[in-house]
Amino acid sequence: MTATISRPPTTEAADRSSPSSLRLSLAPAGSAPALLDGAWWPRSRDLRAELPALTAVLDPLWGRITRVTVNPTQWPVIPRKVPVAGHVVTVGWFLAEQDPHELLLLSYHVGRFNLLV
Numbered sequence: 001m002t003a004t005i006s007r008p009p010t011t012e013a014a015d016r017s018s019p020s021s022l023r024l025s026l027a028p029a030g031s032a033p034a035l036l037d038g039a040w041w042p043r044s045r046d047l048r049a050e051l052p053a054l055t056a057v058l059d060p061l062w063g064r065i066t067r068v069t070v071n072p073t074q075w076p077v078i079p080r081k082v083p084v085a086g087h088v089v090t091v092g093w094f095l096a097e098q099d100p101h102e103l104l105l106l107s108y109h110v111g112r113f114n115l116l117v
Contacts, residue, residue: 063107071100
């Protein structure tokens with residue numbers, strides 16, 4: 001199964017953080033393990049604004065996302081914690097160890113996921 005969520009861009013800032021405006025494509029469920037679990041096209045480089053919509057879609061599919069890591073070369077500000085839908089996601093970074101175009105997500109119960117950004 002491929003989940004692609006894409007809506008036309010809106011002009012309202014509040015709509016940017018809603019799950020319906022999320023631009024995300026996930027690898028088919030049950031396919032062979034891959035290096036990437038999908039791709040995400042955020043509308044900005046503001047993790048505090050972008051992560052709530054992403055986790056709102058992924059939490060029901062992959063389990064509660066508890067931690068995200070990024071490469072700081074692509075994200076000008078990296079908040080340590082981001083409040084999302086009733087819980088907090090801890091954000092960390094790795095410079096040399098993580099591809100600058102990938103987002104690593106850790107789920108409380110399920111495991112690890114990599115998204116191309």
